[in-house]
């Protein structure tokens with residue numbers, strides 16, 4: 001019987017520690033400042049941008065990292081990084097869930113850049129809208145001669161020189177892929193500009209690139225955010241996972257992990273209690289045979305000395321009564337119950353005292 005009781009107490013403690021750890025690692029304690037998630041993001045021509053986007057007036061904790069925007073306070077340009085490429089955000093439509101972006105790496109009026117990477121938006125969150133078309137840009141080309149119409153050619157400054165380039169509306173099919181240009185890549189542009197660009201050539205290229213293209217987004221956590229919004233005044237936030245914010249603090253809704261731990265604590269407590277009750281019965285029958293000496297073990301006395309508030313309750317508890325319909329355990333019963341948790345002494349009494357009581 002005794003080894004079972006010790007095992008129960010040990011697993012109780014393990015669960016208790018786990019529970020306390022879960023509570024302690026709950027985001028509210030780590031999070032410095034959850035305020036301002038009720039603010040909208042406004043930057044230059046962009047106004048009233050809200051969740052899932054963050055940036056400027058909306059701190060990073062207000063949304064998933066994927067939706068982080070940056071507002072340049074000098075020129076009020078909103079930027080967005082995706083796959084290491086910087087984009088300027090010129091439109092956000094949260095109804096149609098689209099962004100209009102243009103690459104920031106192109107020189108002001110020239111189709112030139114030092115980043116020769118294609119623009120791709122092809123993950124679960126961001127995808128290219130259907131109103132775009134591809135544009136293929138070629139740089140560092142030699143002996144283009146008559147292969148390419150003059151109006152599609154442009155030149156870019158390189159250290160101490162100019163190099164020749166050209167573009168093609170659509171994909172590079174039908175062109176020899178290597179040998180005559182240093183590099184090539186693709187960027188989307190608005191399909192509505194295709195005819196004009198084909199007609200006017202490279203004089204319009206800078207403008208078309210600056211106008212940009214449309215990207216569709218979907219917030220993978222929007223369902224969680226809708227759960228938050230059921231309560232008025234609640235904001236959605238994000239800290240490794242979606243969170244709900246009430247009055248600048250984490251809303252007091254226990255997650256499934258915590259209730260699970262509480263359940264385990266309860267089950268183990270009940271198991272431990274039953275063990276103790278059995279022990280009490282056994283000892284009482286033993287005491288009858290040994291002249292009925294009072295059962296007060298040194299460890300249980302220490303426990304009450306360490307927690308004075310409980311010691312004060314001793315006399316009340318001795319009576320063993322019912323308080324507001326809840327059975328109050330008699331001192332002797334409680335004393336035996338604390339025996340079950342004896343091994344807690346090795347880990348320190350103080351912090352756990354109130355936990356036993358509650």
Ligand SMILES: *[C@@H]1O[C@H](CO)[C@@H](O)[C@H](O)[C@H]1NC(C)=O
Nearest residue numbers: 032033034035036057059248
């Ligand atoms: C939280 O941030 C707001 C605005 O940035 C500031 O006014 C407030 O003092 C901050 N609160 C804490 C506790 O840091």
Ligand SMILES: *[C@@H]1O[C@H](CO)[C@@H](O)[C@H](O)[C@H]1NC(C)=O
Nearest residue numbers: 038039040047048049050094
């Ligand atoms: C934030 O923007 C939404 C629309 O996007 C608007 O309904 C709401 O009133 C704005 N909130 C504030 C505080 O400006």
Ligand SMILES: *[C@@H]1O[C@H](CO)[C@@H](O)[C@H](O)[C@H]1NC(C)=O
Nearest residue numbers: 091092093094095096097098
């Ligand atoms: C945003 O998209 C919706 C739906 O496509 C459209 O009705 C609305 O006019 C757009 N808003 C702006 C400001 O373009």
Ligand SMILES: *[C@@H]1O[C@H](CO)[C@@H](O)[C@H](O)[C@H]1NC(C)=O
Nearest residue numbers: 118119120133134171186187
């Ligand atoms: C446009 O180019 C990108 C990058 O090479 C490619 O992934 C995408 O499939 C192209 N889109 C179309 C419509 O051809």
